[in-house]
Amino acid sequence: MSYNPNEIEAKWQKKWDDEKAFEPSDSYEQKKKYILSMFPFPSGRLHMGHVRNYAIGDAFARYYRKQDFNVLHPIGWDAFGMPAENAAIKHGRHPKEWTYANIDYMRKELNTLGLSFSKTREFATCDELYTKWEQEFIIKMFEEKLLYRESTTVNWCEECHTVLANEQVEEGCCWRCDNEVQLKEMPGYYLDIIKYADDLLDDLKDLEGKWPSQVLTMQSNWIGKSQGLEFEFELSPSSKEKLGGNFDKYTVFTTRPDTIYGVTYSALAAEHLITKYLMENDLLDAKTIDKIMTISNMTEIERAKEGKEGYDLGITVIHPLTGEEIPVWTANFVLASYGGGAVMAVPAHDERDFEFATKYDLPIKRVISGGEALPYTSEGELVDSAAFTGLKNYPAQAKIIAMFEEIGAGKGTTNYKLRNWGISRQRYWGAPIPFVHCDACGLVPEKVENLPIALPEDVEITGEGNPLEKHPTWKNCACPSCGKDAIRETDTLDTFVQSSWYQFRYATNPKKWNETGIDKEDANYWLGVDQYIGGIEHAILHLLYARFFTKVLRDLGYHNITEPFENLLTQGMVLMDGAKMSKSKGNTVDPDALVEKYGADTARLFTLFAAPPAKELEWNDSAVEGAFRFIKKLYDRKEKVSGNVLPDIDQSTLSKEAKMARVKVYEALQKSTDVYEKTFAFNTLIAACMEALNALDKQDNAEVWTEGLYIMLNLLEPIIPHVTTELSEVLFNRENLGAILEVKEEVFVQESILYVVMIGGKKRTEIEVSPSAGNDEILTAAKEAGAKWLEGMQIMKEIVVPNKLVNLAVKPN
RNA sequence: GCGCACGUGGUGGAACGGUAGACACGCUACCUUGAGGGGGUAGUGCCUUAUGGGCGUGGAAGUUCAAAUCUUCUCGUGCGCACCA
Numbered sequence: 026m027s028y029n030p031n032e033i034e035a036k037w038q039k040k041w042d043d044e045k046a047f048e049p050s051d052s053y054e055q056k057k058k059y060i061l062s063m064f065p066f067p068s069g070r071l072h073m074g075h076v077r078n079y080a081i082g083d084a085f086a087r088y089y090r091k092q093d094f095n096v097l098h099p100i101g102w103d104a105f106g107m108p109a110e111n112a113a114i115k116h117g118r119h120p121k122e123w124t125y126a127n128i129d130y131m132r133k134e135l136n137t138l139g140l141s142f143s144k145t146r147e148f149a150t151c152d153e154l155y156t157k158w159e160q161e162f163i164i165k166m167f168e169e170k171l172l173y174r175e176s177t178t179v180n181w182c183e184e185c186h187t188v189l190a191n192e193q194v195e196e197g198c199c200w201r202c203d204n205e206v207q208l209k210e211m212p213g214y215y216l217d218i219i220k221y222a223d224d225l226l227d228d229l230k231d232l233e234g235k236w237p238s239q240v241l242t243m244q245s246n247w248i249g250k251s252q253g254l255e256f257e258f259e260l261s262p263s264s265k266e267k268l269g270g271n272f273d274k275y276t277v278f279t280t281r282p283d284t285i286y287g288v289t290y291s292a293l294a295a296e297h298l299i300t301k302y303l304m305e306n307d308l309l310d311a312k313t314i315d316k317i318m319t320i321s322n323m324t325e326i327e328r329a330k331e332g333k334e335g336y337d338l339g340i341t342v343i344h345p346l347t348g349e350e351i352p353v354w355t356a357n358f359v360l361a362s363y364g365g366g367a368v369m370a371v372p373a374h375d376e377r378d379f380e381f382a383t384k385y386d387l388p389i390k391r392v393i394s395g396g397e398a399l400p401y402t403s404e405g406e407l408v409d410s411a412a413f414t415g416l417k418n419y420p421a422q423a424k425i426i427a428m429f430e431e432i433g434a435g436k437g438t439t440n441y442k443l444r445n446w447g448i449s450r451q452r453y454w455g456a457p458i459p460f461v462h463c464d465a466c467g468l469v470p471e472k473v474e475n476l477p478i479a480l481p482e483d484v485e486i487t488g489e490g491n492p493l494e495k496h497p498t499w500k501n502c503a504c505p506s507c508g509k510d511a512i513r514e515t516d517t518l519d520t521f522v523q524s525s526w527y528q529f530r531y532a533t534n535p536k537k538w539n540e541t542g543i544d545k546e547d548a549n550y551w552l553g554v555d556q557y558i559g560g561i562e563h564a565i566l567h568l569l570y571a572r573f574f575t576k577v578l579r580d581l582g583y584h585n586i587t588e589p590f591e592n593l594l595t596q597g598m599v600l601m602d603g604a605k606m607s608k609s610k611g612n613t614v615d616p617d618a619l620v621e622k623y624g625a626d627t628a629r630l631f632t633l634f635a636a637p638p639a640k641e642l643e644w645n646d647s648a649v650e651g652a653f654r655f656i657k658k659l660y661d662r663k664e665k666v667s668g669n670v671l672p673d674i675d676q677s678t679l680s681k682e683a684k685m686a687r688v689k690v691y692e693a694l695q696k697s698t699d700v701y702e703k704t705f706a707f708n709t710l711i712a713a714c715m716e717a718l719n720a721l722d723k724q725d726n727a728e729v730w731t732e733g734l735y736i737m738l739n740l741l742e743p744i745i746p747h748v749t750t751e752l753s754e755v756l757f758n759r760e761n762l763g764a765i766l767e768v769k770e771e772v773f774v775q776e777s778i779l780y781v782v783m784i785g786g787k788k789r790t791e792i793e794v795s796p797s798a799g800n801d802e803i804l805t806a807a808k809e810a811g812a813k814w815l816e817g818m819q820i821m822k823e824i825v826v827p828n829k830l831v832n833l834a835v836k837p838n
Numbered sequence: 839g840c841g842c843a844c845g846u847g848g849u850g851g852a853a854c855g856g857u858a859g860a861c862a863c864g865c866u867a868c869c870u871u872g873a874g875g876g877g878g879u880a881g882u883g884c885c886u887u888a889u890g891g892g893c894g895u896g897g898a899a900g901u902u903c904a905a906a907u908c909u910u911c912u913c914g915u916g917c918g919c920a921c922c923a
Binding site for chain 2: 238249251277279362368370565643708714716786
């Protein structure tokens, strides 16, 4: 019978379903592996990126199950979010109905790929039960002062009609819709991720070698820790007077305290309270006020494009060490959100300050020797720096900080680029933020026994504003504290909150799902995820948030895990003609059609064979055919097998071709452990199996064939599970699908060994020598075979690389 | 601008410092078939005066008996960061 993937695959998928074949054991005696591919957003249909993601994850899961690990390999749905709402606006379908219908469809699609997921642990993040526990965490975080509400300048996307976190703004545009982000002042809820900045940074060290270094660098840059000196500039008496006595001083931060004696001016952000005061009280001329207003309304990106620009504010401050009077400017490069929105400027030793000083003719004072040109930003000796003159500049930093601390003028401090995580979204399809606004009590968390605060279903979604705002009754409630009439919060949670703890929810035994969000014992057993697989686009967003949540939930007592994802594999994109597959470009391949035509095994084999997982994968229809051909060939060769057990082969009776076939089979076997556990280069394992099959085809020994297929089906089962399981059942009663076998070294023992003869570094000829031959014997043979190239040459050096080659270094006589 | 990664046939990609191009796609010729599809055999880095030889891993130099692999410089591509005081 010829290879019929649809029949075989349906048969095994049903059997796996019936047997609940992929549920992990509740017994925690066994060693475990937690294999997780990032869960999908239920957009409606799978795309090839999903297929690749889950094919890789499934290969790991099946391999470790084979090696007798207790394997958790779950799947679920990242189900809240904008696209559901957009679909509702466009097609008039309720987001909930749309989402669950999509999940049903996509679950079927995943099923046809034969993925070995645990099905009892599946959930959607929009399930009310999931929301319930998430709201509990949020309330606990509020109680621990890790969550707060404040009104501040936020990133607003008009297209998405919502606020975005800093991480979700890419080059000034919305990460989702690419619309330009505007600045807007509004209230929102924030998680104090800065409190965990040091943990998040320090723990990256434990992930070295386990996560791609690129991701570690990106996270480290994003956190952006810098240490330095914080001190105050006292305003000069005349300036205090000008400011109506409302200000005495302001704080600045510097990472270069060694240059303190080189300060020649100070600059404030356009949004700084002092700048604002000057503008509001008409203490600057109208034109300047106008210009500063323009700066305030620009995004950071726009300001950077403008070049440096600033205005003299007509006030001065006192240098804390020298007592000199220093002019104060406002400058567009001073960011309100960092370091207090004010800087000290040392043009002699800072490129940015130098550029500004040059442009506006401000004084420049050198305090570090070395080099002629200014600005000088390398190391050197301090000059003109009072007591510190003569010291090396970097070692002097600590001394200068110490002096500031001693005289009470400032202190050593740490700053981060990382901003607190804004989690409010002004949208309907998300988890409601479980707080209530009460006139009497202020902001009050909902009572835990009232959770979940579920979304009302009777809403009209028009795209205009937040439907929760307009709902007639939902937002009216009783204050959990005093019982009087109050208003429910209508913001919903950022969907990245849901994906920050789902790895713990999967680990929690579903039997306990009603009683708890995360079961401590379960979480401690299963986490961290031994292999996490997903796209690099989450390098900061999801991966940083999930690390943060993990640490917070640990500190709230839910588990003892510090890092959620032990090992991370970032898969490359699937490309067609060099471009990312996308609906708008019309260059997509439909996984359903692919499976229908060639079967799931071919789809899986192709995606793992065409490129190593971390690289981009270039789609190629013909190469898919090639993958199909290989499986078909493998299937057809079942005729060659005799007997249904692993034969014990007497190596000495075999033909040369048969021996070579065994070598190839065992080479593939030898490679497999490395591939599954270390290199993840599935493409090379598949190639090794293809070589083995080609070599088997060149001989006709039934025992060698039997052994070859016995082993190969075992090696390939994680990659092409249906056809291998089918053949294993037919040929070997599936006995060969256990652990990967041990390599038999005797297979590799050769009667003669082929040596390449290189003369002068060039390959010239080959010789065959007996394995027992000594170096002298090998060299003699090599010289004889290479006599032609040695004529008129003097041998300078003789190298023998065991079992490989001989190199004779020569020069003309 | 700074940092990181990567440059190998017509294509996807292999190569613990040790035979560059495994494996696959594509292509060529032939066999099989009524044709198509499918299958098989042989060939396929480039050049060449071809049973030989020369050149070849973006380019230039270096270390080495030996370099795609290590070092330096350079060019190109991709990614990240980008006034963070």
